Structure formats: structure tokens, C-alpha cells
Amino acid sequence: MKLEGKVALVTGGTSGIGGASARLFAEEGAAVIAVARNEKRGKEFESACREKGLNVSFLPCDVTDREQITEAHKKIHKEFGYVDILMNSAGILRTGGLKEITDEDWDAVYQANLKSVLYICQEFIDELIDRKGVILNNASINGLQRYIKGAKSYMYATSKAALIQFTQYLAKNYAPDVRVNCLCPGMTETNLFTNRDFSRFKGCNLLDRMAKPEEIAKVALFLVSEDSSFMTGSVIVADGGETLK
Numbered sequence: 001m002k003l004e005g006k007v008a009l010v011t012g013g014t015s016g017i018g019g020a021s022a023r024l025f026a027e028e029g030a031a032v033i034a035v036a037r038n039e040k041r042g043k044e045f046e047s048a049c050r051e052k053g054l055n056v057s058f059l060p061c062d063v064t065d066r067e068q069i070t071e072a073h074k075k076i077h078k079e080f081g082y083v084d085i086l087m088n089s090a091g092i093l094r095t096g097g098l099k100e101i102t103d104e105d106w107d108a109v110y111q112a113n114l115k116s117v118l119y120i121c122q123e124f125i126d127e128l129i130d131r132k133g134v135i136l137n138n139a140s141i142n143g144l145q146r147y148i149k150g151a152k153s154y155m156y157a158t159s160k161a162a163l164i165q166f167t168q169y170l171a172k173n174y175a176p177d178v179r180v181n182c183l184c185p186g187m188t189e190t191n192l193f194t195n196r197d198f199s200r201f202k203g204c205n206l207l208d209r210m211a212k213p214e215e216i217a218k219v220a221l222f223l224v225s226e227d228s229s230f231m232t233g234s235v236i237v238a239d240g241g242e243t244l245k
């Protein structure tokens, strides 16, 4: 039980990497608050976790909306008291060639993938300092410098590159009280992709398959637990060797 007695807030915690992490954190003893917008999916996720005896609570909140985050914080404060672990996993993928990108697409991607993290960190940083907590931001290998793949990834890749830098600024400014790390997964089988034909990614990495969300969640667990007690400001790649191909 690596997270016994901890309270973990996972944005995007009802699906994909965030969902698998929320489940795993609860299996390791944490009380988990899973935040997302879709209430039907959120409630189903919560019920499925509770049926397995896991302490997971769904909290509806659009993380691109500062007021909703403040409201969510009030509810969390009332019900759980504090947060020890913050995993920012909410995110969206939109692609487009240079001349296809609209203001709406650009803003939506940056709001969901980057500004949401600003809002949440502003809201929770004081109690994370008090609790000697941890932050884990879920970026992507697409955000790594010198990894330029996918001709239409302007919005997604640049938002994730900014998230990596943002993580490192947080790590620098809030050490030694709060450890802040960044996870960079490669291709993972989740609802992020509207095109479900994953055969197009065949041969994309050295392991010749996509990751399961549960495999990435294990890395997330390492980064939010005491197992990574000497790590802050780290950018951890879990990509089946994709960046070497």
C-alpha cells in the first residue's frame, strides 16, 4: 500500500491514463477524487471502482473553467480536508495543418492541456506546500524537444512542450516542499483518439505495440509515491522506445 492515508486528485481521472491511475492509486490505499466533465461516464467509473472496494469519488468539473475549479476545491476541502497528490491528466488532442488551425481549436487545446494546469496549481499549491505533496503533470513525448513527429501536431505538441517547461518551473519554485514531475507517455490505447483504427500506428515504437493505460499508470504511481522521493523536475518518458525509432 504505497499511498495509504493520502488524498489524490486526478484530473481526467475517469478515462484512459488518468482513469487507470485513479484506480491504481486507490488500490494502493489513496482516497481518489476523479475529475472530468462527462457526468454519465464519471458516475459509471465511480460505481465500477466502488464495486471493487476502491475509494474513488467522481467530481464533475471542467478544468478549463477557473470558477468550477474553485467550487470543486471547496467541495474537496469539505469532504476530504486536503489534497496530497495532484495528477493533471486531463487533455485533448486536435490536429491540423498550418492553414487549417482555427482560433477555436488552438484555444481549446491550450485551455485543456496547459491553462487548466495553471488554474489547478494556483488553486491547490498552498495546501500541497503544507502537506509536502506531489504534482505529476501528464505531458507527452510529442512535447519533447527534437521529437518532431506528425505533420499536423502543431497545437498538441506545442501545448505539451509548454507543459514540460511549466512543470520544471514549478519544481524549481516549490522545492523542497512539493515535488513536481512530468510524465511523457508514447502512444497509448485510450479515448484520446477519435479514429479507433490503431493499426495505423503499427511499428511506431521498438516494442511494436501501443501501451495499455495501466502500464502508464504504473509509472505514474512511481512518480507520486515515496518510491521517487529524490525526484523533482524530472521528465520521464514511457514510450516503448518510440523516440528512438
Ligand SMILES: NC(=O)c1ccc[n+]([C@@H]2O[C@H](COP(=O)([O-])OP(=O)(O)OC[C@H]3O[C@@H](n4cnc5c(N)ncnc54)[C@H](OP(=O)(O)O)[C@@H]3O)[C@@H](O)[C@H]2O)c1
Binding pocket: 011, 012, 013, 014, 015, 016, 017, 018, 019, 035, 036, 037, 038, 039, 041, 061, 062, 063, 064, 089, 090, 091, 092, 112, 138, 139, 140, 141, 184, 185, 186, 187, 188, 189, 190, 191, 192, 193
Ligand atoms: N493516449 C495517448 O497516446 C497519450 C500519449 C501521451 C500523452 N497523453 C496524455 O494523457 C492525458 C490523458 O489522455 P488519455 O489518452 O488518457 O485520453 P482520454 O481517455 O480521452 O482521457 C482524457 C480525460 O480528460 C478529461 N478531460 C478532457 N478535457 C477536460 C476538461 N476540460 N475538464 C475536465 N476533464 C477533461 C476527459 O473526461 P471528460 O471528457 O469527461 O471531461 C477524460 O477523463 C492527456 O493529457 C494526453 O495528452 C496521451
